[in-house]
Amino acid sequence: MTILDFLYKTKPGRILLRPLISKPVSDLSGMILDSKISKLIIEPFAKKNEIDKGCYILDRVDSFNDFFCRRIKPGLRPIEMDSSKMISPCDGLLSVTRISGSSILNIKQSRFTVSRLLRDRKLAASFHDGYALVFRLCVNHYHRYIFFDSGRKYRDRKIKGVYHTVRPVALEEYPVFVENSREYSVIDTENFGRCVQMEVGAMLVGRIVNKFCGARKVRRGEEKGHFEYGGSTIIVLVPKGKVKLRDDIMQNVDKNLEIPVRMGEVLGS
Numbered sequence: 452m453t454i455l456d457f458l459y460k461t462k463p464g465r466i467l468l469r470p471l472i473s474k475p476v477s478d479l480s481g482m483i484l485d486s487k488i489s490k491l492i493i494e495p496f497a498k499k500n501e502i503d504k505g506c507y508i509l510d511r512v513d514s515f516n517d518f519f520c521r522r523i524k525p526g527l528r529p530i531e532m533d534s535s536k537m538i539s540p541c542d543g544l545l546s547v548t549r550i551s552g553s554s555i556l557n558i559k560q561s562r563f564t565v566s567r568l569l570r571d572r573k574l575a576a577s578f579h580d581g582y583a584l585v586f587r588l589c590v591n592h593y594h595r596y597i598f599f600d601s602g603r604k605y606r607d608r609k610i611k612g613v614y615h616t617v618r619p620v621a622l623e624e625y626p627v628f629v630e631n632s633r634e635y636s637v638i639d640t641e642n643f644g645r646c647v648q649m650e651v652g653a654m655l656v657g658r659i660v661n662k663f664c665g666a667r668k669v670r671r672g673e674e675k676g677h678f679e680y681g682g683s684t685i686i687v688l689v690p691k692g693k694v695k696l697r698d699d700i701m702q703n704v705d706k707n708l709e710i711p712v713r714m715g716e717v718l719g720s
Contacts, residue, residue, distance in 0.1 A: 484680050489515035500591035520594050520660070520677040530597070530672035530715035534642050537694050539716045540675070541596035541685050543586035544709035547700055550578050550688075565688070569647065570610060574637065577645060580691040584718070587709065588683040595677040596685055597714060598669045599648065602640035607664040609634045634659050635686075638669065647688040650676065659683075672715065694719045 457464040483489060492515055497504055507521040531538050539545070550565060565583070566575035588594060598604075610633050635649035650659045661676035663669070696719035700710060712718065 484515045484519075487513055490518075493518045496590075502591055516679045519590075519680045522595065523593055528593070528714045531717050532671060534601070534671070535720050536717045537643060537689075537696075537719045538599050538671070539586065539712040539714055539718055540599040540648060540687065541586050541588060541714050542593040543588045543685065543712060545700070545712045545718075546585050546587070546707055546709050547696065547704045548583045548585070549704055550581050550583055568649075568686075569635065570608075574647070578647075578688045578690055582689045582694065582696070582704075584687040584689065586685040586687075586712070588678065588685070590680075593714060594679075594683065595714075596650070596675050598638070598671060598673050598675050599687060600638070600640040600642055600646070601671045602638045602669060604663070604667055604669045605637045605639075606666050607634055607636050607661060632659070634661060636675075643693040644690045646690070646693075647686070648675070649686040649688075650678070651684040651686065652678075 490513070493512070496502075496515070497518075506527055507523055509518070509521060512518045512521065528542075553564075564575070565578055566572040569575050632652040633649055635647050637645065637647055639645050650661070652659050658679040659676065660679060662674060669675075696704070697717070700718060703710060
């Protein structure tokens with residue numbers, strides 16, 4: 452039995468889980484990972500997760516969190532700037548769900564309505580028959596993310612929640628997208644209509660650090676923010692008829708199968 456199995460699937464584990472997911476523990480974890488002493492765990496972490504440190508800019512890394520949200524070297528994540536193409540906002544494992552008439556999404560064994568996800572029924576209704584693109588970031592992924600298209604962004608919406616791991620074992624017991632803290636931007640994009648780009652935090656730290664929370668114009672490929680330590684997820688909601696996804700992605704729609712993608716990669720047009 453793994454630690455996650457014990458915490459989520461046994462009574463003693465759930466008793467221990469409650470304080471572990473509390474805000475004070477999350478804040479304490481963040482303080483530790485922001486400290487200089489946390490540099491000691493960078494090397495074993497990189498080795499365990501097969502992270503090629505030669506791909507990143509590491510001259511100003513003073514803590515584990517500095518390493519976790521490290522910047523990649525120029526040229527290693529080329530951004531497709533053709534405005535007719537939809538690009539990935541991040542590195543991650545992509546799954547796609549078509550938003551059904553009942554607007555129920557089933558993603559990694561978690562069930563929720565789009566309106567419950569957004570806490571906005573009117574906005575949710577605008578995605579009827581559109582797509583929900585879900586990018587699951589593992590700890591070895593690049594944890595910075597960009598705007599997937601240019602446009603006008605409205606003021607960000609923040610939804611407080613309880614931090615849970617986004618590992619599948621946790622999803623068997625908890626509706627992660629209801630429990631987790633999340634932030635999202637409504638963007639009137641230049642090429643794909645009014646879309647939503649959402650970030651979801653995770654267990655322990657899982658901090659979402661967005662650069663621009665207010666209303667402003669944004670540019671395709673511009674950095675939107677980054678995650679600090681913790682499993683993380685990005686969701687992009689696209690209205691009906693605004694994108695034709697790649698054939699290999701379309702073949703896996705509604706199948707809960709994940710495709711590895713990289714930031715800036717073309718997903719459709």
